[in-house]
Amino acid sequence: MDGKGEAGDPARQQQEEEEGSDAAASTTASTAGSKPRRRRRAARSKESKLENYDALNWRIHQLYTEQRFDDCDKLIELALQRSQSQCDYALYVRGMILKAQGQLKEAQTAFQEVLRLRPTNHHAALQIARCLYLSGKFRAALDVFDQAAEIGVSSWRVHHDKSMCHVRLKQYDQAEQLLGRALAIYNNALSLQQLARVRILTSDLPGAAKAYEEALKISPEDTEIMTSLGLLYLRMGQPSRAFELFGTCLTYDPRDTRAIxxxxxxxxxxxxxxxxxxxxxxxxVLTPESAELWNNIGMCFFGKQKYVAAIACLKRAAYLAPFEWMVAFNLGLVHLTVGQHASAYHFFSASVKLRPKFAPAYGLLGVTLHNLKDPESADTAFKRAIQLDPSDPITHINYAVMLFEHGDIKGAAQQFSVYETIADNMEGFKEEHGDCVHTARLLQTKLKTNNTSTASAAKSSTTPAATAASSSAQVPPVSAVPAANGDSSQEMLL
Amino acid sequence: MEGVDPLFYAHFLFRRRRYTEAADVCSELLAKNPYDKAAWYLKTRCLTEDVRIDETELEEEGLAEVMLDENAVASVPRPGTSFSRPLTDSGSSRGIRPMSKSGRPVSGFARPGTQGARPSTMEAAVRTARSATSRPVTSASGRYVRLGTASMLSGDDGTFIDVSKLDLRKYAFRRGLARALVLYILHVLNDTGKAMELAAYATEAARFQDWWWKAILGFCYHRLNLFRDAEKQLKSSFKQTPSILACMLLAKVYIRMDQPQNAIQCYREGLEKFPDEPVLLAGIARVFEGIGDLTKSVEEYKKLLKVDSTNVEAIASLAADKFYGDQPEIALVFYRRLLQMGVESAELFNNLGLSCFQAQQYDMALGCFERALSMADDEAMSDIWYNIAFVGMSLGNVKLAREALVLAVTCDSTNGEAYNNLGVIEQRKGNSGDARGHYQTAIKVSPHIHEPHYNYALMSLEAGDLQQAYKQVNDALQLYSAHLPSQDLLKELKATLSQHAS
Structure with a gap:
């Protein structure tokens, strides 16, 4: 995106204007000439009588495009001194440098200076709008863009930037329209990426994926697009396509932590x-302080049934990100598996407090409370879980087991039938959750025998039936002391 | 005590460290016979021992010494070769182990000199660490003079010895008397110039063959900040007769000259002559800690603990290392050991509570925190509330966390970490205005932590203010250049800022 071509534009335009305004410049130059020696030499050579303000512009442009900002700034200083602040190209580049260094207010002043010198310079006007956008004044930025459009400036870039402002103002329809216009003028990856982001915000995932695919066609080696698209596919439940993308991404950049x-x-x-x-x-090695990384490592160990290592890793994740509900949930799960119910209770309750809408946490909280011999609270927890997500068979079967063990045969049978219907309708559930099916069969036989004679309390095995459902890695939002959010595998337990 | 020989009685008192009483007995003897050398000698020793402190180990450098230090060879030393530029990538990372106010990892044991690392700017030097008293302006005029005047006041008959009237050259030949005298001049009168004069005469008198006088001469040079001369004297002393005194003093000179590697070398040489000497082992461990090499420091502390199993410093340092190294159970064992040894302080109970919590002994943890709160002063109290807030956060009890953090900042309004976490909690609740205020306060009161900068940058980015975000993320990276989220954020910001409109 480093616009050699783009930054070159003003320079070219500069020269065109130069030819027109030669005469005007000559008068100022002759009065401004402060060095007598120079004047003498100018007098000697006939072709260059005037001090050329733009003599240094080529060098300024070169230095700017090489990103040698310090040298460039010195040269600009010189150019401005010679021209007595009349060289608008130098001012323009100064503004660009200030903007790139994050000094937006100063940059804006520089661009305004350019506009004062040359009110027709629409590049400066657009840069002012951009500065306004970057410092969070979206409406003001939109106004400037509109003004620019009135005088007939129209390019994909204007539409693109305007759409960015609309996104910030949460006007997604307008944003999408504008991006469409930008893409009609110039089909570019940047706008396509932006379009995808807007579509994600309006939860149009297939549309977003399409936009990313288009973008990937234009710049096929952009790892950023690849990871974003991969994560999107993961969200849409197409892990194989996602995996392919991550693989390609890692061949281009084997150290891309998000892709890894x-x-x-x-x-x-x-x-x-x-x-x-x-x-x-x-x-x-690359990100030793990433909570999601430690969380996933912990769950790997859990999958390998190395519980101590799992707990150590998850603890580290919890230390790094105390507000992360998923880490707490996983910790609860591991502790429940190793039979430390009191600890498991604390972790599940933490998880539930941090994210009250996650049904499986309530389900497992119910299992824990049941193991801690608190059937009433367990009952409440199960009911809450079912209320939040009535279509989760695991919660129902766990609830049935608990009810059965406390002698509520009728309730157990009812829950069991609910489980049966959901599990039968859910494709592939029974294949994936072998343990769950096993427990169900046990419970079924116990329920049958129970109808005829009140047999001894059934001890259904509560071995973990594990599947990992992983959410996607995201850019960390707000961090606690050090924190992050994102990829973690949560596991279900029967 | 009728019938007992007064001089014997004075000796008896001296050995029992009842120095004032012993000195009184000697004074009586001297009143009877002013030329009683034995009484004179004993009184000198009494007065000296009363105020003497062991100066071989610890030293708090004064502000003037640190800022106007002309002994450091390189102004921008390589990491690991100077106390002012600790190793950054060794031991645990900043994300795991918190920093003290001077910008180095929290150590397990607070002692003079560890709190104030060598600051790079005057501003940083004037700022005081939360768990240390303010830095003396210079060490030369600070402690010594204060102690000196105090001791003179306690003298019953004004000054006991008027050194300016003594013929030091004569005393230099009386070996026993001269030694007592030089210590008296050094510790009671604090007249380093005179002491050095006497030491110089005495060395000469001993034909430059006496290691003790050389060491004292080196000590005097050290006090006068003439480190090169001190080094020469102490080296010669150690070469002639190896002694722990000379070794410790030499290492101290190297530390003052900011040459940690030489100091370590010196301790190692000392350890060859005196294997398993705890003082030397502790010295090495401290130097390693000073240059930020925590792994090696822990190794040395382990050696020290093997030799001296009741060394509080070693136990506390190892416990801190285990705690931050994901082994809270072992840290708990170490802290229990400290408790058994009779150490009782708010800090210890606080650490116990935190270790218990990490080891999931919730019932114990809260009890420990309660104990800690009951015996804490304001600064420690603030840290304890901060930890309770962490416990609250980990248990998902945000309300408790918030209350505890508010208490933490009430106890100590310069607790930047607490402000930062308050900001995070407010931001989670959606109060960005409050959150911003908290981050700004955190940045102001604790300029050494990077988290508020990063959080503030994220918040500004969300609000669309890229200028602020850019500034803050740069600040965060200046404090902690290896912070990956900040690096990513900066990359993103740079890309956004340098996009052109065409």
């Missing part, structure tokens, strides 16, 4: 824990 994490989590989902761990090892 996402690819490894897919591998982990396929229960190939050792390979996943190898991938995580690469990532652990």
């Amino acid at each position: 994490l996402a690819a490894a989590s897919i591998i982990q989902d396929n229960e190939d824990y050792d390979v996943a761990l190898v991938k995580y090892r690469i990532s652990a």
